[in-house]
Amino acid sequence: MKTFNDTLSRLQRLLPKERLLIDPAHLAAYESDGLTAFAVTPRAVVVAETPQDVIETIRICSDSGIPFVARGSGTSLSGGSLPHADGIVIALNRLNKILELDPQARIAVVQPGTINLAVSAAAHPHGLQFAPDPSSGQVCTIGGNVAFNAGGAHCLKYGMTANHVLGIKAVTADGNIIELGNSSTESTGPDLTGLFCGSEGLFGIALEITLRLVPRPECFHTVFASYDSLEKAGDTVSEIIASRLLPGALEIMDKLAIEAAEAAVGAGYPLGSEAVLIVELEGTRSQVEHDKQRLAGLLEKSGADVIRIAGDDEERAKIWKGRKSAFSAVGRLSPDFIVQDGVVPRRLLGKALREIQDIAKRHKVRVANVFHAGDGNLHPLIMYDGRIEGALEQGEACAAQIVRMCTTMGGSITGEHGVGMEKRAFLPDMYSKDDIDLMQRVRRGFDPQEISNRGKMFPDGEAPSLSLYGLHPLEKAGVISRQ
Amino acid sequence: MKTFNDTLSRLQRLLPKERLLIDPAHLAAYESDGLTAFAVTPRAVVVAETPQDVIETIRICSDSGIPFVARGSGTSLSGGSLPHADGIVIALNRLNKILELDPQARIAVVQPGTINLAVSAAAHPHGLQFAPDPSSGQVCTIGGNVAFNAGGAHCLKYGMTANHVLGIKAVTADGNIIELGNSSTESTGPDLTGLFCGSEGLFGIALEITLRLVPRPECFHTVFASYDSLEKAGDTVSEIIASRLLPGALEIMDKLAIEAAEAAVGAGYPLGSEAVLIVELEGTRSQVEHDKQRLAGLLEKSGADVIRIAGDDEERAKIWKGRKSAFSAVGRLSPDFIVQDGVVPRRLLGKALREIQDIAKRHKVRVANVFHAGDGNLHPLIMYDGRIEGALEQGEACAAQIVRMCTTMGGSITGEHGVGMEKRAFLPDMYSKDDIDLMQRVRRGFDPQEISNRGKMFPDGEAPSLSLYGLHPLEKAGVISRQ
Numbered sequence: 001m002k003t004f005n006d007t008l009s010r011l012q013r014l015l016p017k018e019r020l021l022i023d024p025a026h027l028a029a030y031e032s033d034g035l036t037a038f039a040v041t042p043r044a045v046v047v048a049e050t051p052q053d054v055i056e057t058i059r060i061c062s063d064s065g066i067p068f069v070a071r072g073s074g075t076s077l078s079g080g081s082l083p084h085a086d087g088i089v090i091a092l093n094r095l096n097k098i099l100e101l102d103p104q105a106r107i108a109v110v111q112p113g114t115i116n117l118a119v120s121a122a123a124h125p126h127g128l129q130f131a132p133d134p135s136s137g138q139v140c141t142i143g144g145n146v147a148f149n150a151g152g153a154h155c156l157k158y159g160m161t162a163n164h165v166l167g168i169k170a171v172t173a174d175g176n177i178i179e180l181g182n183s184s185t186e187s188t189g190p191d192l193t194g195l196f197c198g199s200e201g202l203f204g205i206a207l208e209i210t211l212r213l214v215p216r217p218e219c220f221h222t223v224f225a226s227y228d229s230l231e232k233a234g235d236t237v238s239e240i241i242a243s244r245l246l247p248g249a250l251e252i253m254d255k256l257a258i259e260a261a262e263a264a265v266g267a268g269y270p271l272g273s274e275a276v277l278i279v280e281l282e283g284t285r286s287q288v289e290h291d292k293q294r295l296a297g298l299l300e301k302s303g304a305d306v307i308r309i310a311g312d313d314e315e316r317a318k319i320w321k322g323r324k325s326a327f328s329a330v331g332r333l334s335p336d337f338i339v340q341d342g343v344v345p346r347r348l349l350g351k352a353l354r355e356i357q358d359i360a361k362r363h364k365v366r367v368a369n370v371f372h373a374g375d376g377n378l379h380p381l382i383m384y385d386g387r388i389e390g391a392l393e394q395g396e397a398c399a400a401q402i403v404r405m406c407t408t409m410g411g412s413i414t415g416e417h418g419v420g421m422e423k424r425a426f427l428p429d430m431y432s433k434d435d436i437d438l439m440q441r442v443r444r445g446f447d448p449q450e451i452s453n454r455g456k457m458f459p460d461g462e463a464p465s466l467s468l469y470g471l472h473p474l475e476k477a478g479v480i481s482r483q
Numbered sequence: 484m485k486t487f488n489d490t491l492s493r494l495q496r497l498l499p500k501e502r503l504l505i506d507p508a509h510l511a512a513y514e515s516d517g518l519t520a521f522a523v524t525p526r527a528v529v530v531a532e533t534p535q536d537v538i539e540t541i542r543i544c545s546d547s548g549i550p551f552v553a554r555g556s557g558t559s560l561s562g563g564s565l566p567h568a569d570g571i572v573i574a575l576n577r578l579n580k581i582l583e584l585d586p587q588a589r590i591a592v593v594q595p596g597t598i599n600l601a602v603s604a605a606a607h608p609h610g611l612q613f614a615p616d617p618s619s620g621q622v623c624t625i626g627g628n629v630a631f632n633a634g635g636a637h638c639l640k641y642g643m644t645a646n647h648v649l650g651i652k653a654v655t656a657d658g659n660i661i662e663l664g665n666s667s668t669e670s671t672g673p674d675l676t677g678l679f680c681g682s683e684g685l686f687g688i689a690l691e692i693t694l695r696l697v698p699r700p701e702c703f704h705t706v707f708a709s710y711d712s713l714e715k716a717g718d719t720v721s722e723i724i725a726s727r728l729l730p731g732a733l734e735i736m737d738k739l740a741i742e743a744a745e746a747a748v749g750a751g752y753p754l755g756s757e758a759v760l761i762v763e764l765e766g767t768r769s770q771v772e773h774d775k776q777r778l779a780g781l782l783e784k785s786g787a788d789v790i791r792i793a794g795d796d797e798e799r800a801k802i803w804k805g806r807k808s809a810f811s812a813v814g815r816l817s818p819d820f821i822v823q824d825g826v827v828p829r830r831l832l833g834k835a836l837r838e839i840q841d842i843a844k845r846h847k848v849r850v851a852n853v854f855h856a857g858d859g860n861l862h863p864l865i866m867y868d869g870r871i872e873g874a875l876e877q878g879e880a881c882a883a884q885i886v887r888m889c890t891t892m893g894g895s896i897t898g899e900h901g902v903g904m905e906k907r908a909f910l911p912d913m914y915s916k917d918d919i920d921l922m923q924r925v926r927r928g929f930d931p932q933e934i935s936n937r938g939k940m941f942p943d944g945e946a947p948s949l950s951l952y953g954l955h956p957l958e959k960a961g962v963i964s965r966q
Binding site for chain 2: 104105127149159162163172176177178179180182188189190191192194195196197198199200202203215238242244283284285286287289290291345346347410411412413414418419427430431432434435437438439441442443444445446457
């Protein structure tokens with residue numbers, strides 16, 4: 001491949017050897033992201049240390065039409081930062097500076113490799129925080145949060161990442177430097193900043209991101225309630241919303257998820273319950289004081305078996321630990337699992353959960369449910385044993401049914417994980433051909449050659465099916481074979 | 484013009500005579516919008532009655548490359564719905580149905596010609612409201628709110644229109660029907676709904692808009708304070724924000740604006756004050772109860788001359804009446820005025836106001852200031868007497884200096900009125916050539932022929948200067964002549 005060697009030579013002139021990885025042993029670390037069922041070896045990895053490294057690398061790729069993908073901590077659950085087999089990975093972890101933090105203007109300007117929780121940590125002394133709180137906050141990066149418009153347990157109250165990004169300086173896939181938005185909350189013209197959020201790396205790479213900071217709540221009131229049916233928990237969520245309380249978070253876990261979390265971290269969830277509801281009020285002391293009376297009244301009438309109120313920060317942390325570790329805890333129940341994050345209209349939550357149970361039964365797989373109930377964002381964890389032939393396909397078929405159920409109900413195929421590599425085939429369930437064509441045309445406004453994260457999001461991307469695309473890690477290890 | 488006659492014949496087959504206006508006497512009503520200094524006669528006006536009328540009209544325009552512009556109530560202050568001299572106006576006022584209102588899901592689906600306040604009126608019995616509240620809410624339409632991403636006095640707390648639009652069904656300028664977003668608050672892929680908001684009619688025409696409704700506040704606490712200097716009022720705003728109070732609205736009016744409002748509606752503002760500050764707390768009863776103590780403490784120390792608290796709804800309405808009628812009230816002080824709506828970083832408010840006074844002095848014009856202080860959104864009302872030769876140009880030069888001051892301070896050329904026809908020349912002050920090229924490319928993704936609201940927003944639009952473009956209404960009336 002002459003073209004690629006030319007590109008490589010140009011990159012070699014740009015970067016020292018230790019920051020231009022081409023050795024297969026080094027490349028292996030970049031083969032997969034959080035969606036480990038996929039693995040693709042890139043041609044090279046550029047470890048960027050400065051914005052100029054990113055810009056020059058993209059310009060070199062653009063000159064030769066070589067695809068590239070940005071990668072932060074590689075936590076994408078939709079395969080969003082999976083490499084392209086003919087392309088380059090641009091690793092952004094070292095671009096992790098907080099360039100500015102202005103407590104009066106309540107903004108922070110950060111580089112894309114900055115860790116999500118590092119922003120809140122820096123804002124903490126000023127009584128401020130960065131609101132989006134994905135479960136992976138301790139490792140995931142702001143660049144990834146922007147690319148996938150990340151949410152988190154508290155997005156019921158605060159909205160998604162797009163609601164907290166005021167401006168973006170980026171290099172587009174054709175090598176131009178663009179500045180979208182500014183530190184004002186009022187934008188001029190079409191909201192290109194908002195457009196960039198959720199663009200899944202298809203437009204280019206953000207170099208500087210201006211984030212909105214919000215005051216940290218003065219206090220929290222975290223309540224945990226268990227139920228003998230999922231419906232009761234779901235109905236309670238509807239009651240809470242209808243009462244006009246606006247909790248910071250409203251989470252439900254089902255029996256399997258409870259058992260897993262309990263076994264893993266001992267959060268004190270009552271075993272045997274069919275559902276656990278976590279409600280967290282937050283705000284000023286007087287507001288929380290007032291709202292908690294209303295909440296108590298609602299919960300008393302909700303038919304809960306156990307109601308527990310966190311008495312202090314430690315108890316609050318314990319309740320959340322169970323919820324936040326649910327994903328990894330499910331690993332105790334099953335060697336492998338697939339997470340979906342479809343959304344259903346809130347009022348259909350109960351129906352959706354019953355249907356998921358039916359789908360699981362039909363596919364003979366176990367599904368644990370953990371979800372952001374307040375905004376109808378499901379997280380079914382579909383368990384399978386990758387060592388058993390056909391089990392992955394069975395799990396995938398089940399996941400596909402659940403995704404299709406969400407769109408049939410008028411919801412969305414993804415609440416916060418993104419389409420990425422994983423859900424490309426489902427995009428036409430949500431959007432018409434005209435809609436998708438329009439997205440493509442908008443994308444080509446940023447990336448005429450379609451080199452930035454090529455093959456993702458769109459249904460006609462290359463290598464559409466899992467089995468054609470890459471080997472499962474267990475296949476590569478020789479444990480399973482599907483060929 | 485063969486082309487246009489062909490187009491007209493096709494439109495005649497589509498529409499009854501009374502809904503296809505071509506008579507100059509009928510067209511006159513569509514020559515100007517809220518920016519009355521501009522006036523352009525369109526070739527024809529289509530009065531749409533159904534979405535299909537809009538779709539077919541756009542397809543006919545697209546076939547022949549004839550430009551069109553959507554018009555609701557024609558309240559744009561930036562000339563956003565000004566006709567194109569070779570084009571068609573598509574009037575949307577009759578598309579004013581509220582198609583769906585779901586109190587549980589807290590959404591309303593409306594047609595683009597629905598009046599802003601009609602949405603809140605329909606939501607009222609369910610304890611809900613549509614939050615964006617432009618001063619023109621009694622007449623302006625949701626379609627226009629979307630096109631210009633309208634704000635209002637309460638956008639400090641609630642954000643702009645884009646924050647309250649969940650989905651848009653639209654016809655693009657090339658005649659395709661697209662559906663962006665959905666009723667979920669969590670979107671998939673790049674935020675095209677958000678992109679459409681603020682696109683100033685350059686992408687096509689929205690046919691159905693899904694709005695988010697929010698609970699109406701249980702109660703309000705409206706306080707009015709007067710000061711002997713603008714700085715004191717500005718500093719008080721900074722203190723309030725720093726204290727972590729989040730008022731629904733934080734407005735300042737200066738001496739001239741106070742005098743005008745007082746003369747017009749007798750709101751009870753103390754004459755002779757240099758500045759009036761309006762602070763409105765809102766929320767649940769207990770929250771407002773708590774916050775008002777804090778606010779009282781701050782205001783006591785703020786050096787206010789008079790502090791007045793609205794004791795009931797009537798007193799609240801009176802305070803707001805003065806503010807909301809300030810624009811028209813200024814008409815009492817001057818036969819003509821230009822309104823700008825630039826934004827400056829909040830911490831530079833004091834500096835900006837001093838500078839505006841200097842600019843006004845240098846240009847020998849009077850400027851009244853009314854502004855959304857909480858978010859730094861200025862509304863200088865630049866007064867001139869259009870009957871005096873050169874006065875309009877003098878006013879415009881003054882307005883231009885104020886806009887440039889905003890961008891120099893790191894702000895924005897427009898907070899909520901949009902770029903439209905008026906501020907096209909200033910776009911390059913905010914955006915680089917690469918940024919503007921990108922916007923053009925994105926626009927062409929929706930409108931390859933650039934027929935939808937042609938000539939607006941971009942600096943290289945046709946007919947760049949006011950005097951070249953159209954006649955001032957007073958010129959047309961023969962009162963003034965600039966030629």
